Amino acid sequence: MAGTTTGAARAEQPECRSARAAIPGYLDRRLDARHQRRFEAHIDRCAGCIRAFIDVRQVGWARRSASGARSWLN
Ligand SMILES: [Zn+2]
Numbered sequence: 001m002a003g004t005t006t007g008a009a010r011a012e013q014p015e016c017r018s019a020r021a022a023i024p025g026y027l028d029r030r031l032d033a034r035h036q037r038r039f040e041a042h043i044d045r046c047a048g049c050i051r052a053f054i055d056v057r058q059v060g061w062a063r064r065s066a067s068g069a070r071s072w073l074n
Pocket of ligand 1: 043046
């Protein structure tokens with residue numbers, strides 16, 4: 001019953017968690033402006049989350065394969 005004291009070495013911040021949780025909603029444009037801005041601002045800084053975002057985005061695009069392919073990452 002001892003608590004695990006292993007730090008997993010991954011600096012997972014709460015912001016990263018919510019950012020990654022917001023990815024699907026962002027791709028579906030379901031986020032409101034506030035969350036959208038927050039999300040964009042975060043992945044603009046966070047390499048880990050931008051990777052996760054690109055990953056999910058590619059899957060989403062492969063599924064739909066015909067959306068406004070607008071790469072805002074440019
Ligand atoms: Zn992050």
